[in-house]
Amino acid sequence: MKKQTAMALAAVFAMSVAGTALAAPANPFVDVPAKHWSYDSINQLVKAGVISGYGDGTYKGDRTLTRYEMATIVAKAMANSDKADAAAKKQIEALKAEFGSELTNLGVRVDNLEKNASKVKFTGEIRERYEYSDDAVAKAGDTDKSVAKTRVRLYMTAPIDKNVTFKGRLAAESETGATDSTGTADNNVKLDQAYITGEVGGVTYNFGRQPILLGQKIIINNSGNNDGLVLSAGKDVRVTAGAYKLSSTNYKIGNVDFKLNQNLHLTASYLADDKDDNSNKYKDSAVGLNYTGWKNFAVTGEYAQNSADYVKNNNDGDKAKAWAARLKYKGATSAKGSYGMWVSYRKAENNFDPNKTNWNDFTDSVSWVNGMAEMNDVKGLDFGVEYALFKNGILRVQYSDLTDEKTGDVDKKNMFAELVYTF
Known part of the structure; x- marks a missing residue:
């Protein structure tokens, strides 16, 4: 050389x-x-x-x-x-x-x-879901007790700067055979997430259309269409505060997550809308826990109450209370053959979720036929099982033995079966 x-x-x-x-x-x-x-x-x-x-x-x-x-x-x-x-x-x-x-x-x-190549990373999921609810819901005017749905979600992630990332989600869901006013298929496509997330001086921020969840999720677990700003800080004691708008209503939120040890978290949560006196429907507070110290088991529980003026005016001056608890064994992952099962109990008084739109998701069921609320005038047990049929493909089935909360006379039995494939 x-x-x-x-x-x-x-x-x-x-x-x-x-x-x-x-x-x-x-x-x-x-x-x-x-x-x-x-x-x-x-x-x-x-x-x-x-x-x-x-x-x-x-x-x-x-x-x-x-x-x-x-x-x-x-x-x-x-x-x-x-x-x-x-x-x-x-x-x-x-x-x-x-x-x-x-x-x-x-x-x-x-x-x-690669400098001209896209920096956006795409992932997604496809869900095929069958739902069934008993006569109580059909009596509202729709005689169909069951429905089949297809949902597609496309997630987008793109780096903007150091510690700054854009996240977005395109979502479309349609019922089998459903059409819009013109007779064409109704796919209901929405950009239900589009927000910036980052960190400044130890404070994490989410700004834009983002998911909102609090505590153990019986107050709120809404994954999309929430426009606002949410700030979080802390490690073993993590404090979250923010404000967002959903539909035409403004909300303010707060959450504290106490990590007592690696297996036990305690949470305290708050949610309120900004409506005038006598018309505000949400003034929720909750305390909950999550424990994973038993091998292969997870225990989750939460108690909450809604003391908004609208609620008390329609509940003989009383607050609306709710609580839920769940025991879950293992859990399906992307690995073929993985599985999980759970049992939970929930009880929510009438008007705990008066709008029936906050998509309380404690029990893993996302939507029901004709919009039956998950945490409003309901009580009973849920039984569920999930299994990874193939890599990234999970079959999930849940049966809910439910009635109305006050008398127990109204049958609200419900079940769903779904196959979710992620890519």
């Missing part, structure tokens, strides 16, 4: 090992004498993992490198660039540009060749 080429390589790949004394290393190649002018530089390159020579133990410094051989050296330098100083990193970037095509053929990622 010519002296000029060797000197250039030594300058380009002067890693952090270059400044350290080499403790009399063994001769790396049989054809590089210890007294050769390039001996130390070659040793530095070997130690940095940049060069390895030929299979016969030779360096062959007197032959001209092909562009592919040089690209291989550049690829190894890229892999070890975390050891390089600023000057060396600049040289490596220049070599990446020079040998871009060869590196691509070698299957090496080259950032400058």
Whole structure:
């Protein structure tokens, strides 16, 4: 190899090992004498993992490198660039540009060749769901007790800056056979998430259309269409506060998550709307816990009450109370053959969720036929099971043995079966 080429390589790949004394290393190649002018530089390159020579133990410094051989050296330098100083990193970037095509053929990622490529990462899920509810719901005017639904969600994530990320979600759901006023399929496509998340001085912020959940979720677990600002800070005691708008109503929220140990979390939550006196429907407070100290089991529980004026005016002056508890064993993951099962009990007085739109989701059921509320004038048991039929494909079934909360005379039995595939 010519002296000029060797000197250039030594300058380009002067890693952090270059400044350290080499403790009399063994001769790396049989054809590089210890007294050769390039001996130390070659040793530095070997130690940095940049060069390895030929299979016969030779360096062959007197032959001209092909562009592919040089690209291989550049690829190894890229892999070890975390050891390089600023000057060396600049040289490596220049070599990446020079040998871009060869590196691509070698299957090496080259950032400058991808600078015009999209930074948005897409993931998603497809859900096929069957729902059934008993006569009580059908008496509202719809005689159909069952419905089949298809839902598609496409998630988008894109880095904006250090500690700043954009997140979005396109969602579409339609009932089997459903059409709009023109007779065409009603897919109901919405951008129900579009927000910026980041961190400044230890405070995490979400700004824009975002999911909102509090505590153990019997107050609110609404995954979309909430426009606002939410701030969180802390580790073992994490405090969250914010405000958002859903439909035409403004809400303010607060949540404190106390991590007592790695298995036990206690939560305290607050949700209120900004309606005038006598018309505000939400003034909720809740306390809950989540415990995972038993092998393969998780226990979740929460108690809440709604003391809004509208609620008391329609409940003989009383607050509306609710509580729920769940015991879950294991849980299905993306791995084929994984599974889980659960049993839960819930009880919610009338007008606890007066709008019946806050999508309380403690029991893992998201929507019911004709919009029957999950935490409003209801009590009873839920039994569920889930199983990963194949990689990223989970079958979930839940049966709910429910009645109205006050008398227990109104039958509100419900079940759903769904297959969710993520990609």
